[in-house]
Amino acid sequence: MRPLTDDETKILFEKLSKYIGDNVRMLLERPDGLYTFRLHRERVYYCSEAIIKYASNFPRKELLSFGTCFGRFTKTRKFRLHITALDFIAPYAKYKVWLKPNAEQQFLYGHNVVKSGLGRITENTPKYHGVIVYTMNDVPLGFGVAAKSTIECRATDPMALVVFHQADVGEFLRNEDALT
Numbered sequence: 541m542r543p544l545t546d547d548e549t550k551i552l553f554e555k556l557s558k559y560i561g562d563n564v565r566m567l568l569e570r571p572d573g574l575y576t577f578r579l580h581r582e583r584v585y586y587c588s589e590a591i592i593k594y595a596s597n598f599p600r601k602e603l604l605s606f607g608t609c610f611g612r613f614t615k616t617r618k619f620r621l622h623i624t625a626l627d628f629i630a631p632y633a634k635y636k637v638w639l640k641p642n643a644e645q646q647f648l649y650g651h652n653v654v655k656s657g658l659g660r661i662t663e664n665t666p667k668y669h670g671v672i673v674y675t676m677n678d679v680p681l682g683f684g685v686a687a688k689s690t691i692e693c694r695a696t697d698p699m700a701l702v703v704f705h706q707a708d709v710g711e712f713l714r715n716e717d718a719l720t
Contacts, residue, residue: 541580541595541603548613552577552584555611555619556629558670559683563632580605583612584619586628623682623707626672630680633672635665637686637703644675647682648710653703655696665690671703682708 544552556564567586568575574589580603587595587607595606610625621629639647643657659676667689673681684703693702 541578541585541592541600541606544577544579544584547617548579548584549577551613551617551619552610555621559621559629559634559672560632561634563634566632567628577610578607579613584610586610586625621683621707623709623711626680626682626707626709629683630672630674635662635669635671635686636674637661637665637671637684638674638676638678639681641676644681647673647705648708650705650708650710650714652687652701652705653684654698655693655700655702656698658693658702661686661690661693661702663690667692670706673703673708680709682706682710 553564575586576589576592578585578587578592583605585605585607591607595603608624608628609622611619611621613619637653638659638661639653640657640659643653646657647653653673665671665686667686669686670683671686672683675681682705684706687701687704688696696702
């Protein structure tokens with residue numbers, strides 16, 4: 541368990557800013573205490589300073605996890621965001637997509653979103669920007685990347701892709717062992 545290097549912090553914040561913009565600072569400056577990101581076994585954990593003090597009492601080899609896993613660094617040093625970060629990212633999302641009830645199950649099985657399953661989309665969503673995917677009842681399902689901007693979505697074919705799937709809450713069941 542160690543603090544992130546400058547390069548790792550830059551990569552992490554760039555990835556988070558695709559989904560929540562300038563609200564990254566809201567994750568660190570919380571009213572309930574000081575929170576930070578730590579790296580352990582190529583995974584980035586988000587936790588309070590109090591948890592870090594407790595976790596530092598264990599040897600690194602025996603420590604499995606602490607806090608909330610936000611994602612992991614790949615071998616090529618790219619950052620992959622995990623679904624476990626959804627609860628922290630969703631309240632600060634800049635761009636959102638709401639799915640119709642018939643498209644929710646397809647998204648939860650790991651498929652991309654087509655326009656016929658799109659209920660609503662945030663105004664001025666740019667192309668290839670991170671979006672949080674919600675049900676029509678405002679329950680976050682996961683996140684993805686906008687394949688088309690809001691303007692392009694209005695004039696596109698019903699079977700065209702509008703959101704590329706990144707992660708969904710169904711991963712808790714499909715990839716249970718890989719999330720820890």
